[in-house]
Amino acid sequence: MAAARDIRAGRLKKAADMLETVMRTLFTVCGFIAVGFVVIITVFLIISGVPAIGEIGLADFLFGTKWASTAAQPSFGILPFILTSVYGTFGAIVIGVPLGILCAVFAAKYASGKAAALTGGLVGLMSGIPSVIYGLIGMIVVVPAVREIFGLPDGANLFSAIIVLSVMILPSVISVSETALRGVPKEYEEASLALGATKTETVFKVTLPAAKSGILAAVVLGIGRAIGEAMAVMMVAGNVPNMPGLFQSVRFLTTAVASEMSYSSGLQRQALFSIALVLFAFIMLINLTLNLIVKRGDKHK
Amino acid sequence: MKNSEKRKIKEHFLKTLVFSAAGITGTFFIGIVVYILFRGLPHISLGLLTSKPSLLNGTVGILPNILNTLYAIFITLLIVLPLGVGAAVYLNEYAKNKRAVRIIEFAAETLAGIPSIIYGLVGMLIFVQFCSLETSIMAGSLTLVIMTLPTIIRTTQESLKTVPDGYREGALALGAGKWHMIRTTVLPSAIDGIVTGCILSIGRIVGESAALMFTAGMANEVLGFFEAFVPGNAGSTLAxxxxxxxxxRGDSDTAFAIAAILLILTALINFGAKLAAKKLGKGSGRK
Known part of the structure; x- marks a missing residue:
């Protein structure tokens, strides 16, 4: 009797142990699946992006100034796209970052409880709005306005794209900088106030410098957003592979991939994957920078 | 005397700068919201919501797009929830190796930073071509799974961290196995974070366009629930x-109507996420 019970208990124990092992394995697999995705994405992009670069030649591909993928004598130079993405991102940062930081200062330090809540809700809503909506507004409002104001034949150009991008990066710049500003220890500000500095002096000379790593993270995040945006830019930038000029119709790295994908084939299609690979390299660089900044900020605390 | 005057002017200048920046941005934001609602709301009608576009009948309708959005949400969450929650449980409950945790967290951050156009391309390469799902809602949803995974992992992990260790110790002391402890004690206490993650993911799915154009396609046919799972059945979401x-098509009336719907959905999703997060905050008060 007792022996039989022991055997049964042993079997139950074995089954329970097995369940534990199975669940542990399952959770471990789930844990590493994000790593797996990153590896798969990288591998797929490299495998499909490298051949065309080999065929075109790295220098001709990166520094060629002419993109004519469907011409009889096709030419695959992506310098116009790279420069457009860099200029467009830079422009968006120049407009969006100061505006965003000042708004964050307002929300964190000057707004009353109700105004701060309203700002927070509005910023949340704006960061959640799909990019196609920004594109739609850009297409219907910004592009015609730019055409009228500057007397151009067409308002779909780099300038319109910069305007739309700066508005699009505002919400993330504001919310990340605001968090950074709120994270500054109260003692810093109190010390400054006690020394006779006014509130505004304190905010600009003490709080902002103390929050600089968080604000830097906001800027880098904004850069990432701007350089990766595709749909909104596609709707307002004119989408012509020109070398960038402020009032030229231009094509970004992102839109270069999107605009020809549906009808491309052969080397042209492979070259699009190579463009995506270049964009991916840019983004990875930005992410690594962001990671470094955030980590260093954590250490200081 | 001169110095103090200078100081006053500077003070005044900076204050004006802050307030005018806030004013400009606020005007932009409110202007955008009002403009979308003003242009979009008048064009939302029962006919628009309940029919499909047909040249023959001359109707424009977004019923297929509404359904496709719902299917994409359902399929994506169905797959990403177990994966994301599982990953968070691994990170918080099982992982002992700090290096492994760092690598996983770095991978999740990387995924969160990749722009959607790259997801669209990779989704096309992997799911549409390599897995031969063709352009389909299924391929689109699988792409969305990769995109939303970091969100689910992060929110679940945050709320797992707030579950008091006493709960775990209590369960283990009563003789529960680790999995039993997780299933009966840890996960139920972390439900708020999981819900927040779901809501945020829905927001991402609803707003996504670049990643879906080449994976889920642009078809406008009404699909039944089970048809959405079949490879080759393409369909465009609202965005x-x-x-x-x-x-x-240059049909800005319909575009603004959809924009207004998406805007309202975004507002509801934000509100829902805030509500869930508030509950989450209350939950952590149990410590």
Whole structure:
């Protein structure tokens, strides 16, 4: 009797142990699946992006100034796209970052409880709005306005794209900088106030410098957003592979991939994957920078 | 005397700068919201919501797009929830190796930073071509799974961290196995974080367009629930159809109607996420 019970208990124990092992394995697999995705994405992009670069030649591909993928004598130079993405991102940062930081200062330090809540809700809503909506507004409002104001034949150009991008990066710049500003220890500000500095002096000379790593993270995040945006830019930038000029119709790295994908084939299609690979390299660089900044900020605390 | 005057002017200048920046941005934001509602709301009608586009009947309708969006949400969450929650449980409950945790967290951050156009391309390469799902809602949803995974992992992990260790110790002391402890004690206490993650993911799915254009396609046929799982059944979600109406068909009325719907959905989703997060905050008060 007792022996039989022991055997049964042993079997139950074995089954329970097995369940534990199975669940542990399952959770471990789930844990590493994000790593797996990153590896798969990288591998797929490299495998499909490298051949065309080999065929075109790295220098001709990166520094060629002419993109004519469907011409009889096709030419695959992506310098116009790279420069457009860099200029467009830079422009968006120049407009969006100061505006965003000042708004964050307002929300964190000057707004009353109700105004701060309203700002927070509005910023949340704006960061959640799909990019196609920004594109739609850009297409219907910004592009015609730019055409009228500057007397151009067409308002779909780099300038319109910069305007739309700066508005699009505002919400993330504001919310990340605001968090950074709120994270500054109260003692810093109190010390400054006690020394006779006014509130505004304190905010600009003490709080902002103390929050600089968080604000830097906001800027880098904004850069990432701007350089990766595709749909909104596609709707307002004119989408012509020109070398960038402020009032030229231009094509970004992102839109270069999107605009020809549906009808491309052969080397042209492979070259699009190579463009995506270049964009991916840019983004990875930005992410690594962001990671470094955030980590260093954590250490200081 | 001169110095103090200078100081006053500077003070005044900076204050004006802050307030005018806030004013400009606020005007922009409110202007955008009001403009979308003003242009969009008048064009939302029962006919628009309950029919499909047909040249023959001359109707424009977004019923297929509404359904496709719902299917994409359902399929994506169905797959990403177990994966994301599982990953968070691994990170918080099982992982002992700090290096492994760092690598996983770095991978999740990387995924969160990749722009959607790259997801669209990779989704096309992997799911549409390599897995031969063709352009389909299934392929689109699988792409969305990769995109939303970091969100689910992060929110679940945050709320797992707030579950008091006493709960775990209590369960283990009563003789529960680790999995039993997780299933009966840890996960139920972390439900708020999981819900927040779901809501945020829905927001991402609803707003996504670049990643879906080449994976889920632009078709406008009404699909039944089970048809959405079949490879080769393509369909555009609301955001994708907004792009098509605005850019390719030049129908800005319908585009604004969809924009207004998406805007309202975004507002509801934000509100829901805030509500769930508030509950989450209360939950952590149990410590």
């Amino acid at each position: 994708v159809s907004l792009y098509v109406y605005a850019k390719e």
